Amino acid sequence: MKKTKVCVIINPVSGTESKKNIPDEVAAAFDQKEFDLIFRLTGYPNHATEIAREAMxxxxxxxxxxxxxxxxxxxxxALVNSDTTLGIIPFGSGNGLARELGVPLDSEKAIEIILKGHTRTIDYGVANEHIFFCTCGVGFDAFISGKFAEEKNRGPLGYFRNILEGAVDFKSEEYEITYDDGELKERAFIITCGNASQYGNEAYIAPGADMEDGKMNVSILKPLNALEIPQTTLQLFTKNIDKNSKMTTLLTSNLTIKRSHAGVMHVDGEPIETGKDIHVKVIPRGLNVFAPPKPANKQKENETVFSALTRWFS
Ligand SMILES: Nc1ncnc2c1ncn2[C@@H]1O[C@H](COP(=O)(O)OP(=O)(O)OP(=O)(O)O)[C@@H](O)[C@H]1O
Structure with missing residues (x-):
């Protein structure tokens, strides 16, 4: 019988936890009579793309x-629009795609999900030729992603420190936005295109987003004053930010953002320098990924502060 070929790519520097036991954990879980396993460590940024392309x-x-x-x-x-399926063993700081798909953060349980073999085929986005799966955008989040890229502490404390420091230096910009059903001009603190509903770390910037609807939810948040920041932060973590009076939400498959000068945007949390104009589109159902079945009613459940805190600390 032909064995199933599985390549495991390990990034030794992501997140805060050690990955040295991962090869043993995976090798123990997969029956070697059925699976051919190879393990590769990444040595530099973008190395994972090269390894995945080779595997494909x-x-x-x-x-x-x-x-x-x-x-x-x-x-x-590297795997989009192919027959090769992605499996996620989450070892990051934000783990946005894993959380969005309901992949457990515990490595043993994540491996179980992969072994169960259930897959979903999700949409992905392209922003000026850069592919994303969760979110991309401009404004404060892109500014913070640039600061976090230089941060030595990759855990949540590193994020919080950068957010607090960034709030002092950041200036909102004016944008012209064209989408499927019209256009608008807005000064914005954040413009986020959400294929997924969250950035990671259960921060729900686009609570209504669905990774299988062929569309992105665009969240446009106007500049906030100091008194509005605590409530907005609470809404971000309780899936209620779409109710904020300064938020406009668009549902679209194409979007153009024009700004007055070139600068940074983020793509799945990674900062990328790009031009004045940003074109974003959704490619429907382009990635196969191991994940638990989608809940029957993926309507967003609003959360209480208590349930959000429980999720964070559990
Ligand atoms: N050997 C390496 N040395 C330095 N950087 C690497 C190496 N291998 C991969 N990288 C880079 O490490 C960066 C961070 O990895 P990753 O985004 O997976 O972790 P994270 O930022 O801690 O988690 P998250 O994105 O979930 O917040 C990636 O941009 C990747 O290109």
């Missing part, structure tokens, strides 16, 4: 990634 060209059935959203993005963008 060599007819690997699946590529598993032990890393965060940056590594998942690097692997997944």
């Amino acid at each position: 060209e060599n007819a690997f059935d699946s590529v598993l990634t032990a890393g965060g959203d940056g590594t998942v993005n690097e692997v997944a963008k």
